[in-house]
Amino acid sequence: MGVVEESGNGSDLDPQKRQFVERYLNGPNAGNGTQCALEVHPEWNYNRAAVEASLMLRDVKVREYLVELRRRAMEGLAEALKPWMPLAVKAQRKLENHLDGVERLTGTDLAVIREILDRACGRAKETLEFDSGDRITKLIMELAGQRPSRYVRPEPRELLPAAATPENGRGE
Numbered sequence: 001m002g003v004v005e006e007s008g009n010g011s012d013l014d015p016q017k018r019q020f021v022e023r024y025l026n027g028p029n030a031g032n033g034t035q036c037a038l039e040v041h042p043e044w045n046y047n048r049a050a051v052e053a054s055l056m057l058r059d060v061k062v063r064e065y066l067v068e069l070r071r072r073a074m075e076g077l078a079e080a081l082k083p084w085m086p087l088a089v090k091a092q093r094k095l096e097n098h099l100d101g102v103e104r105l106t107g108t109d110l111a112v113i114r115e116i117l118d119r120a121c122g123r124a125k126e127t128l129e130f131d132s133g134d135r136i137t138k139l140i141m142e143l144a145g146q147r148p149s150r151y152v153r154p155e156p157r158e159l160l161p162a163a164a165t166p167e168n169g170r171g172e
Helices: 015-026 035-038 046-058 058-101 109-122 135-143
Strands: none
Touching: 015 035, 015 046, 015 058, 035 046, 046 058, 058 109
């Protein structure tokens, strides 16, 4: 009696179809069957690649392998996102307060909240450029429920009294 192979593991596909499915799911042209077919079979012309990709995507074994790869990816994603969930809940609460007018957030604060929510939802990390300063660190620590131990807000510079400013001509 032979070993029963697990359905959808791709072992019953030829190497080119396996490559096609893997590129279709994760390659530089993910989701574009024609381009993925051309990557695997560069000798094909565009029309043939389009037809073959369409046929492969209708193949039951190819579809089962795609489903299996997606399932594996989702399992890994769930583990990777777990640490972001508590922070995302706090970020969402702050955003709701802002929208309800309870709390006013700056553009930088909103950008940090967006990045936290994007990461928690598994979206690709977008590189954001922030203004310099500790506002981002302070907001992230606040969202995380931590209080910075060494955060000291710089004191504003003392302004010259109005009578002593050079612009009004009184005093030097």
